[in-house]
Amino acid sequence: MAELKDRLRSDLTVSMRGRDELRTATIRMVLTAVTNAEVAGAQAREISDDEVVGVLAKEAKKRRDAADAFRQGGRPDLAEREDAEAAVIAGYLPAPLTDDELDALVDAAVAETGATSLREMGAVMKRLATDVAGRADGARVAAVVKARLAGA
Numbered sequence: 001m002a003e004l005k006d007r008l009r010s011d012l013t014v015s016m017r018g019r020d021e022l023r024t025a026t027i028r029m030v031l032t033a034v035t036n037a038e039v040a041g042a043q044a045r046e047i048s049d050d051e052v053v054g055v056l057a058k059e060a061k062k063r064r065d066a067a068d069a070f071r072q073g074g075r076p077d078l079a080e081r082e083d084a085e086a087a088v089i090a091g092y093l094p095a096p097l098t099d100d101e102l103d104a105l106v107d108a109a110v111a112e113t114g115a116t117s118l119r120e121m122g123a124v125m126k127r128l129a130t131d132v133a134g135r136a137d138g139a140r141v142a143a144v145v146k147a148r149l150a151g152a
Contacts, residue, residue: 002047030092060089102144
């Protein structure tokens with residue numbers, strides 16, 4: 001079983017005992033998303049820690065997007081709740097990549113794939129997928145790769 005999933009379950013128990021409503025609700029929501037990922041497809045299966053991190057990253061992005069939408073809609077109270085949920089989820093994600101770390105990973109991936117033009121961006125992105133999973137937003141990675149290949 002995935003260690004991260006076990007940690008989520010034990011933290012859920014702790015938050016329920018501590019009557020931490022926000023943390024309890026957020027972890028339940030994340031565990032539901034993990035369960036949905038496990039039963040998606042033709043056959044149910046146990047997902048790995050890397051896949052759990054992917055689910056967490058996706059849920060964190062949903063929270064950030066919802067918070068932005070609520071702010072634009074004039075609902076700062078709901079935006080604060082979404083931000084708080086995103087903060088709880090962020091505690092389970094690996095540390096985000098700095099700009100220098102991302103640049104180094106992109107440079108290595110471009111060199112490894114031998115990409116020289118924007119047409120080969122897909123190969124570079126595929127190579128980077130496992131290295132940046134849960135640590136950098138896909139749009140941010142794509143922008144760096146695009147800039148690197150456009151200037152190559």
